[in-house]
Amino acid sequence: MNLDNIRIVLVNTSHPGNIGGVARAMKNMGLSRLYLVEPKQFPDEQASWRAASAADVLDNAVVTASLDEAVADCQFVVGTSARGRRIPWPLQDPRRCAERMASQSASEQVAVLFGREDRGLTNDELKICNLHLNIPTSADYSSLNLAMAVQVVCYELRMLLDVDRLSAAEDAEWDTPFATRENMERYYQHLESTLVDIEFLDPAAPRQLMARLRRLYSRVRLDEMELNILRGILTETQKWVRKARSGE
Template sequence: MNPDNIRIVLVNTSHPGNIGGVARAMKNMGLARLYLVAPKQFPDEQASWRAAGADDLLAGAVVTDSLAEAIADCQFVVGTSARERRIPWPLLDPRQCAAQIATHSGQEQVAVLFGREDRGLTNEELKLCNLHLHIPSDPGYSSLNLAMAVQIVCYELRMLHIAGDLPASAEELWDSPFSTVDNMERFYEHLEQTLIEIGFLDPAAPRQLMARLRRLYSRVRLDEMELNILRGILTETRKQVHRDD
């Protein structure tokens, strides 16, 4: 994936604040190429205010009179559709579409089109696209703000771009190795002896106390640092018991 080959194209945007919101969303996710097709009002201070630090994207925005001009040099074009249409082109969700965009952007110029706030892209504009993207929002309230829609698509692209830098699992982020079976067995012996000494566990009638405690600690998976803390608490507890004796 090459973010420099991906452009976000806004068609006939009515509110300049939405342009600023889109610029902010793009910069958050590492995209910088913004194209504006016949915006109603741009430049505008509302766009700068909503950009919140992404003014460089606004300053570098390419403004064109027509969509054809904005995508003339592109080899792969994705059009966002607010609703599912009976059309002969593939209709993908943002995650599926991001994978296609990432692949094509390696060597090709890619454009992602977003239409007017009130009615999106026209059928004629959608015919210029290789793929159509639909964000599957809740049918009970499907309306999405323009900047929100751009943010969703840009987020999916960002996740693909940094995939190699992300940990494979949450365990890779852990600051201490997880406890070994041998160390856990020593902990259980230490715990049982301490519970006996403080009178909480009756060795003559243990019931299922230790089994349940084993289940508890097995479920949370202690790391070595956490285990050492608990062992320290048990040691100090036993010292206090013997001191009271």
């Protein structure tokens, strides 16, 4: 994926503060190419104020007189759409759409269109798009602020860009070796004997207690340090049981 080949295009934005909010959302996620089609007010102090540390995105924004001009050199165009159309059009959620945009951006110019705050993109504007993108929302309140919508799309692109780095961090070397199967079996035996000692487990009617506890611990990988801590707790518990019984 090449983020430099992906542009965010805002069509007839009415409030300059929204333009600044979009610039900030883009900068957060590493996108820098902003196109403005006939904005009602721009440049404007409200846009600069809302952009915060993303002034460079605003300064380099390209203002065009028409949508055709904004996407003339693009090979792949995505239009955000909040409502169904009479004629079915390829429609995807932001995650799936980001994957498609990422693939196309490797060698093509990609544009993501966002319409007016009050009514989005027109049918004619959506007709020039290769794909329509819809952000799922609650039926109780489906309205999204323009900057929020841009943030969602840019976030999904960012996640794709960082997937290798995030995977590497997830698989990074642990600070302590993970417990061996042999040591886990010793722990289960220790746990079972302790549960019997405190009379939580009845050996005559064990039911599925140990099987369920095994399943619980299998959902996480214990390292040797964690296992030693748990075994230490069991050992101390057994000591207190013996003391209590000796005092009976």
